[in-house]
Amino acid sequence: MLTALGAYWMSQGASPAGMAPWALAFTALFTGITCYTWWYYGDSPKALALQAKTEAKKTQRLGQ
Numbered sequence: 001m002l003t004a005l006g007a008y009w010m011s012q013g014a015s016p017a018g019m020a021p022w023a024l025a026f027t028a029l030f031t032g033i034t035c036y037t038w039w040y041y042g043d044s045p046k047a048l049a050l051q052a053k054t055e056a057k058k059t060q061r062l063g064q
Helices: 002-011 016-040 045-062
Strands: none
Touching: 002 016
8 A cells, every 4th residue: 555655646746755754654553453453353252252153153054
C-alpha cells in the first residue's frame, strides 16, 4: 500500500522527504493494528475455544 501511495504521490510531484512522515504514520498504524490483533487473538482461551469449535465442525463435516 505504501508503495502504491508513494508511486502516486511521486507522479504528482511530491518529494521523498515530504512523504516520509506519511510513510512513518502508515507504518505505525499498520504495526499497531497487527500487534493488537496478535495480542487479542493470541493464545487466549477465547481463541483456543474458537479454534476447537472450527476443528469440530470440520471433523463433523468430513464425517470422521
